Amino acid sequence: MAPWRSSRASDDGVLDSPESLAREGYACHGAELYRYALSRLSDDGAAQDAVQETIVRAWRAGARFDPARATLRTWLFAILRNVIIDHAAARARVAALPAAVAERGEGQMPDPMGSVADADLITRALGLISHDHRTAIVETYLRDRPYDEVAAELGVSVSTLRSRVFHGLKQLRHTMKMMVVEP
Template sequence: MADISRRRSPDLIGNGAVREIYALHAPELYRFALRQLGDGCAAEEVVQETFLRVWSSARGFKPELASMRVWLFAIARNVVIDETRSRLRHDKRMAAARTAAARGGQMSSDIAHITINRRLVQAALLRLNIDQRTALVETYLRDRSYSEVASELDVPQATLRSRVHFGLKALRLVMTEMGVHREV
C-alpha cells in the first residue's frame, strides 16, 4: 500500500486515495463522533461531512505540518462543534417557544405553535425537489393563481397542477418522516 499520508494534496482526489483514506480512518472518526455526540446517526453525518470537506479542501492538506490522521481529526472536531452548536440553537429555540407558550396563555401558545409549524414546513419544503417546492410556495403560500405562476415559470398549467399535486404528496410524506402528524 502506498504511503497516502505523505501524498501531496492534488493526489488525494485521484487514484481512489480518498477511498483508501476513508477505509483507513472512517471507523475511528465514527467512534470519535459517537463519543462526542452520543448519537449514531449524527456520528455518521459527521464522518460524511468530514470527508466531504476533505474532498473539497484537499489542497489544504500540508503533510509537513501534520499527518493525515491529525488533519482528519481536526476537520472532524470542527464538524462535531458545528453540529453541537446547531443542536444547541435548535434546542434553545424550541425551549423558548415552549416557555412562551406556557407563560403567555393561549395567545402565546398559538404564536408558538404557528412559529413551530412554520419552521417544520420550511424544513420539509427544503427536502422537496425545486420544481415541486416552487409550485407549492407560489400557489399555496403566496396565494397566486395557477395561470399567473405557470406563465411566470413558462410551463403549461397542467404541468404546474401536476407539480402541486405530487409536491403535496411528497410534503405529506416528508412531514410524516419528520414525525409530524396531521391534526384532525
C-alpha cells in the same frame, strides 16, 4: 499532479486528487473517526453523519492538505473536531427553540407581526455592528455554513471566525437592547 502525500505506502507516495485523498482517508481512518464521533456525540446516526461530513470537507479542502504540517489522520481528526463543534452548536440552537416557544405560553400561536418586528430589529441591528462581525454572523449563524468553509472564503483562520461570531453576537445583543424602547 498535486503534492498530496499518501499516509499509506504506495508506489510513488503521491495521491492524484482530493477525491483520492478523501477516499484514502475514509478507507484508512473511517472506523477510527466513527468511534471518536460516537464517543463525543453518543448517537450512532449523528456519528455517521459527522464522519460523512468530515470526508466531504476533506474532499472539498483537499488542496489545503499539507503533509509537511500533519499526517492525513491528524488532519481528518481536526476536521472531525470542527464538525462535532458545529453539530453541538446546531443542537444548542434547536434546543433553544422550545424555550422560546414556552416563553410565549403553551398553546399560543406565534404572533406573525411580532416575528416581522423581530426580523426588522435584527436586520437594523446587524447594520449597526462592524462589517467583519456582521459577515461572520450572517454566513455561519444565519446561513448555517460550516466554519471552515467560511473562514477559507474570508481568508481568516477558523478560530478568528469563531471569535468574530462570538463577539459579533455580543455586539448584536447589546445593540438590540439599546434599540428596544422599554415601556
